[in-house]
Amino acid sequence: MNYTIAIANEKGGVAKTTTAVSLAGALVQMGKRILVVDLDPQSNLTLALGHIPHHKEMTIASVLLNSEKISNAITQTQIENLDLVPSNSELGVAERFLPVRKNYDTILKNSLGGFLDYDYIIFDCPPALGAVTLNALTAANLLIIPTQAEYFSAYALKNMMAAIRQVRSQNNPMMIYRILVTMYDSRIRAHRTLHEQLITTFGKDGLLETIVEIDTKLRESPIIGIPIMHYVSKSRSALQYRALAEELIENVGEM
Amino acid sequence: MNYTIAIANEKGGVAKTTTAVSLAGALVQMGKRILVVDLDPQSNLTLALGHIPHHKEMTIASVLLNSEKISNAITQTQIENLDLVPSNSELGVAERFLPVRKNYDTILKNSLGGFLDYDYIIFDCPPALGAVTLNALTAANLLIIPTQAEYFSAYALKNMMAAIRQVRSQNNPMMIYRILVTMYDSRIRAHRTLHEQLITTFGKDGLLETIVEIDTKLRESPIIGIPIMHYVSKSRSALQYRALAEELIENVGEM
Ligand SMILES: Nc1ncnc2c1ncn2[C@@H]1O[C@H](COP(=O)(O)OP(=O)(O)OP(=O)(O)O)[C@@H](O)[C@H]1O
Ligand SMILES: Nc1ncnc2c1ncn2[C@@H]1O[C@H](COP(=O)(O)OP(=O)(O)OP(=O)(O)O)[C@@H](O)[C@H]1O
């Protein structure tokens, strides 16, 4: 009931948004009720589900900055049982104005109250370790860290581990994390080498077995405004994101 | 003399850092003296030039947050005539603490004083449109916006154009911008379609003719800590980044 999953990484362009919308799509096809929350002023998750960000009056910014009830910001999508809390560029000021409030890092967690009725709530985070991502980590039961098997991405895991230690010591001691390798191409030597290193460094408890490979269909589905499994159900990435949903439910904590 | 170039895009993972280090490498090979400035707490530019971010006492954070002279933060790299102002994760608090200062958006511009003696100064920006990127745009003669020919990246140009209008109306009316298509693969239909759309929307004055294609050597050169043209001089991307340097010098403003 309202199990929360944050999708975060300071590194940009590692498929955070793609993972948020694809995992949501896979869980919906398993009969779950899903709420996705767009925490990025880029509003890519909002866009990927067919909505127009600047047309939205009520967004996550209203919840985080103006104490609006989150239920008033929820909107439906083209997919049944998949609801969205959208964002728009107004969220851009959150990094500046959130930190001046007392206990600013628990604002999102406290907004999720008992009335919400979802199996899973998924947060898509901006490529930063600021106040907004801190809110998502504080509210999350599980943190999924999408990463490319490339040098800068691997280095970013260092800051991510530091952020996990900080959040666990402050407000969320029970948070679990898992690293997900995305945009993988086994023909690329750097990918094979770095993937091996990730297995050695993080092992089975840190690194998910499921890998998401390069699939050009993932570049196309956001244009239509639906998750990959609703766009091309038998594509390689749809199968891999379904395998991800199954691996999480079978192996990870209370999911 | 001290011509400033900002490399920025709110969208993550579009090759901002790769473009900053590669363009710097190309300009050095043309006999120019270059200073690169790492404005991202991820410190990828610092890493790409062989430095260890958390070993750095004096970084750009000291300049922006503690009024340190920028000349005290400059360090040499393995490449002659290519100097670096490094960053480390301490820069992460800049989004929170910079905006409380008066005229915070001109701190970087004012730090560049007359004593610096470079042909070009290149800023690598974080994937955000916050106080740090605003400082870079305010200080820049030229803004280069690397973009992938993909849906989310194309959408990000909307917020970038809004940021350009804001900066031009406030402190930097003469700033020029150019969009650079990166990580291009002509075999991908989405890339061909979106590239056509970019040409129609932005034309010759907005979109650079040079395109940087996918080249796995660009994933390897940061591991060695040197720019692509010093790693594999005849690689496709080294040639394309040289062509970029030439196109900028021949066609753009006062370069
Ligand atoms: N497995 C994949 N195969 C091919 N393309 C992919 C794959 N996953 C993501 N992409 C594409 O790569 C780009 C980056 O993905 P995405 O925008 O989801 O990353 P992100 O981490 O959310 O980026 P940001 O840091 O800007 O929020 C997008 O254009 C997306 O369509
Ligand atoms: N032309 C290219 N061909 C292949 N790989 C590339 C190319 N350009 C960049 N890359 C790789 O793609 C990844 C993203 O590039 P890079 O980190 O430079 O982007 P960025 O915009 O600086 O990301 P961030 O938003 O996190 O700062 C890196 O792993 C880089 O090595």
Ligand SMILES: [Mg+2]
């Ligand atoms: Mg995203």
Ligand SMILES: [Mg+2]
């Ligand atoms: Mg970068």
